[in-house]
Amino acid sequence: MAHVERHQWDVVIVGAGGAGLRAAIEAREQGLRTAVICKSLFGKAHTVMAEGGIAASMGNVNEGDNWQVHFRDTMRGGKFLNQWRMAELHAREAPERVWELETWGALFDRTPDGRISQRNFGGHEYPRLAHVGDRTGLELIRTLQQKVVSLQQEDFKESGDYEARIKVFQECTVTQILKEHNPEDGEPDRVSGVFCYERESGRFFVLEAPAVVLATGGIGKSFKVTSNSWEYTGDGHALALLAGASLINMEFVQFHPTGMVWPPSVKGILVTESVRGDGGVLRNAEGERFMFDYVPDVFKEKYAESEQEADGWYEDPDNHRRPPELLPRDEVARAINAEVKAGRGSPHGGVFLDVSTRMPAETIKRRLPSMHHQFRELADVDITAEPMEVGPTCHYVMGGVDVDSDTAAARGVPGLFAAGEVAGGMHGSNRLGGNSLSDLLVFGRRAGLYAAQYAREHAGSRPRVGDEQIDGAAAEALRPFGVGSAKADEEAQGPAENPYTVHQELQRSMNDLVGIIRREEEMSEALERLAELRERARRAKVEGHRQFNPGWHLALDLRNMLLVSECVARAALNRTESRGGHTRDDFPEMDREWRRANLVCTLAAAEGAAGAAGGDAEAGRAGRIALRRREMPPIRKDLLELFEKEELIKYLTDEELTSE
Amino acid sequence: MTTDVHHGAGPGSEGIGGAVSGEAPDATRPETSYDAHFKVWRGDxxxxxxxxxxxxxxxxxxxLDIIHRLQATQAPDxxxxxxxxxxxxxxxxxxxxxxxxLLCMTRMSVFDRAETxxxxxxxxxxxxxDLVTDVGFNYExxxxxxxxxxPPGLGPGEYRMxxxxxxxxxxxxxxxxxxLCQDTCHVVRDHEENKRAFAGPRFLMRVAELDMHPLDAAEDAGLDRKSTAQDEHGLGYCNITKCCTEVCPENIKITDNALIPLKERAADRKYDPLVWLGNKIRRRTT
Structure with missing residues (x-):
């Protein structure tokens, strides 16, 4: 095998979105040499698409806010399936993480007294989202990017090298996490680095490091209608699985209630929740504000029952209950779906989201400039004069790597960490809007901190990367060119496949069969189709050469999307209840017994090493994922006491309530 | 160096047997759909x-949808x-x-159907x-x-603006x-030799942004952003033709709101004929 360049670092961060950059900043500030590797250009990560804001209980707009209230809202939003310790850390630390951004140059919108302004959002009791118009994600990513640059400037002053202690490998993809196997110590194999290719040249290289932080974001590109970009192919989820880590909560996929539905080429593009937070309302084709009909029992006391009451809330929140348009996202998405199914949808299969009759044109342009621009440019709709048409779009995965709440360390794989969307647990069964950006900052920092600590502890005994691992990874990556190995010939038991076609069929299957409303037969069928697609993906062939070849890149990404899709389908089939981002037609009720359970996905044991041949067709059909049920640790007493007993009864079993 | 290669709209590229779907000829196609003629630069x-x-x-x-369709059906690489x-x-x-x-913000409806x-x-x-360029210049x-x-002495959470x-x-x-502003700016568009001395509109605007930041304490730390714009980032090369503003997809008034004010501030120290000209132009248009 050709020579593959190796670079030595202390900490490697995979992904340069909010979580990855925050982790990198922390690891570098701990004094460690930190490499960041990302698929896009530096500063283009998916975080830029976040619109509404960062949730943090600073209490700038309503003094009643504090971390306990934020914690409560987060647990309710996740229907109590959240890893409570993560939800607690998140609520406690978010304000500090936001203020810190200001010291790095961020410019948030202000309150009249000059503090950071905060806006209302679904599921948040008080105005809580720090924001910059509707482009908060851009501000976040740019601030972190510029902070990285400022650290590089410091290093330049000191050493003459900008990249002495923090370097961004942009437009590079990681295809495997490498591990050192020590047969003598009986310990699990520990992380030794990552195998990567440079997208521009196709050149392979290895970043060696004792600590690797996954911050790769989500999985939305496995679905047809999604607000996610091409990058969201579940890389980190799959890399973790292949490295021996577990994923939890994969059945919970958030369908954002408001994506664009027309024209077809923009279907799925996000319409920010700020539209509703700032006063926008949802109407069906009959002009009715239908959300009043969809307030579930667990939220009945907290939401308005009439339009009059709801409208009063914007000005006088203390004496009115909130409008039902601001229910958590899963509730709103299901409601829209039901309205469309009942034949009360808009002409293009969505519902109407209207701000034009709710506030003056100038206010709309100031508060929602990107939305105004997006609809004008892409749909010929002037949102200051007419309603938007919107419908659910795959937006976020609650599930992810099973991590230790405090340290973000992946369970079972020493040296591996995960933060942000790729980590599971924080959001339970459904994430509240605004809790994503704060999650990135809180757990990005923690992952960077503990990865640095781990790397420092292992500085004296750096794990080695064996040549055979590199050769194996290179062979796997070259497969789509159909070169080099007898294996490729042997497996050519069918026609060569176009990776784009396989991808489209995967997206259609997941969208139609494991989408917003699920039933047993469809999910079983999805698993069958995934097995077929897995075989076809193995025959994916690409033309041309390795230099910036998108067909090749996609062929490699298919492995990850298929693994992750199988996790989603298997876990969804297993969970016989409806909760948050998992709605079963055949089991429509939430079941308190299920609240205590996490479904844990691991790579099926028979499969052996990553990238190994998939065995015969029979084994292929059995799938690559093993699923098991695990009990959640009981919620700490002082945290439970933040809730009224009447509310807890709705979520916890009698046994749990009396167990103290 | 130009080679012309023709591709049809029919079934996709060879070698991917039968795997390409969907691009069937007209019969079932909605009326709003048509075949467009594209020329795309390919090479390295x-x-x-x-x-x-x-x-x-x-x-x-x-x-961008059309480019993606080309990838999926005719030119996978x-x-x-x-x-x-x-x-x-x-x-x-x-x-x-x-x-x-931006390919993603350019609607096909702005072109005539017969237009290439x-x-x-x-x-x-x-x-x-192909369509990918090395934009490393900007990161440098x-x-x-x-x-x-x-600002010294102000902790997190204490900022008021x-x-x-x-x-x-x-x-x-x-x-x-x-x-796009960097691409269109004629100071560097056809003048490779200016790249070393000229930061381009995007990064001169960044200097202006920091200079106008209400709490930036650079000056107290001995850094005069205005004069560095002139002396180190090549502000003087800009002759305010506003090409950058015209192509900005975010409609930022780069010239009027960032570059000209920066020139004015820098000119407190140094006479710059373009500032004088800029002022005249602005007075005329407003």
Whole structure:
């Protein structure tokens, strides 16, 4: 095998979105040499698409806010399936993480007294989202990017090298996490680095490091209608699985209630929740504000029952209950779906989201400039004069790597960490809007901190990367060119496949069969189709050469999307209840017994090493994922006491309530 | 160096037996759909040329959709950079009929159906492959602008700023770093030799943004941003033709709100005939 360049670092961060950059900043500030590797250009990560804001209980707009209230809202939003310790850390630390951004140059919108302004959002009791118009994600990513640059400037002053202690490998993809196997110590194999290719040249290289932080974001590109970009192919989820880590909560996929539905080429593009937070309302084709009909029992006391009451809330929140348009996202998405199914949808299969009759044109342009621009440019709709048409779009995965709440360390794989969307647990069964950006900052920092600590502890005994691992990874990556190995010939038991076609069929299957409303037969069928697609993906062939070849890149990404899709389908089939981002037609009720359970996905044991041949067709059909049920640790007493007993009864079993 | 290769709209590329779906001829197609003629630059650092394609276009589509259709059906290895497809990340910058634009925000409906749409890579930066260019120049320039200097003695959470004061810099922070302004700026577009001394509109605007930041304490730390704009980032090269403002997909008034005020502030120290001219022009138009 050709020579593959190796670079030595202390900490490697995979992904340069909010979580990855925050982790990198922390690891570098701990004094460690930190490499960041990302698929896009530096500063283009998916975080830029976040619109509404960062949730943090600073209490700038309503003094009643504090971390306990934020914690409560987060647990309710996740229907109590959240890893409570993560939800607690998140609520406690978010304000500090936001203020810190200001010291790095961020410019948030202000309150009249000059503090950071905060806006209302679904599921948040008080105005809580720090924001910059509707482009908060851009501000976040740019601030972190510029902070990285400022650290590089410091290093330049000191050493003459900008990249002495923090370097961004942009437009590079990681295809495997490498591990050192020590047969003598009986310990699990520990992380030794990552195998990567440079997208521009196709050149392979290895970043060696004792600590690797996954911050790769989500999985939305496995679905047809999604607000996610091409990058969201579940890389980190799959890399973790292949490295021996577990994923939890994969059945919970958030369908954002408001994506664009027309024209077809923009279907799925996000319409920010700020539209509703700032006063926008949802109407069906009959002009009715239908959300009043969809307030579930667990939220009945907290939401308005009439339009009059709801409208009063914007000005006088203390004496009115909130409008039902601001229910958590899963509730709103299901409601829209039901309205469309009942034949009360808009002409293009969505519902109407209207701000034009709710506030003056100038206010709309100031508060929602990107939305105004997006609809004008892409749909010929002037949102200051007419309603938007919107419908659910795959937006976020609650599930992810099973991590230790405090340290973000992946369970079972020493040296591996995960933060942000790729980590599971924080959001339970459904994430509240605004809790994503704060999650990135809180757990990005923690992952960077503990990865640095781990790397420092292992500085004296750096794990080695064996040549055979590199050769194996290179062979796997070259497969789509159909070169080099007898294996490729042997497996050519069918026609060569176009990776784009396989991808489209995967997206259609997941969208139609494991989408917003699920039933047993469809999910079983999805698993069958995934097995077929897995075989076809193995025959994916690409033309041309390795230099910036998108067909090749996609062929490699298919492995990850298929693994992750199988996790989603298997876990969804297993969970016989409806909760948050998992709605079963055949089991429509939430079941308190299920609240205590996490479904844990691991790579099926028979499969052996990553990238190994998939065995015969029979084994292929059995799938690559093993699923098991695990009990959640009981919620700490002082945290439970933040809730009224009447509310807890709705979520916890009698046994749990009396167990103290 | 130009080679012309023709591709039909029929079934996809050879060698991928039967795997390409969907591009069936007209019978079932909605009326809003038509075949467009495209010329796309293909090649790499060693050269290349425009290739002809005939490709289906549907209602509401943008140029990036068409490029993606070409990838999926006719040219699977056609290189293009993109991400959000919603005008938010600034990745898919290219030139369409010679004009710097985002592929994802250029609607097909702005072209006549009979018109040939020509897509070429950004001209100012070295080509990597097809529509992808090496934009490293911009990252180098970004590193040369000294970062925000936090005010001493003010802890996190203690910052107080008025909306009207942050508003000016916020306009510049809308920048999505698509680098279309850098591409179109004639100071560097055909003058490789100016690249060393000139940061380009995007990064001069960054200097202006920090200079107007209500709490930036650079001056107290001995850094005069205005004079560095002139002396180190080549502000003097800019002769305010406003090309950058014209191509900005975020409609940032780069020239009027960032570059001219920066020139004025810098001119407190140094006479600059362009500032004088700029003032005259502005007075006339407003």
């Amino acid at each position: 650092v060693d050269g290349g040329g425009l290739e002809d394609f005939t490709v289906e276009v549907n209602e509401g589509e943008v140029v 056609l290189a293009v950079r993109w991400n959000c497809k919603a005008g938010k990340c600034g990745s898919c910058s290219a030139e369409i009929n010679g004009r710097p634009r 749409v020509t897509v070429t890579p950004l001209r100012t930066f070295p080509v990597v492959r 320039k970004a590193r040369q602008v000294p970062s925000f200097v936090p 008025q909306q009207e004061d942050v508003g000016r810099s916020q306009e510049f922070r809308k920048c999505i770093e698509c680098f």
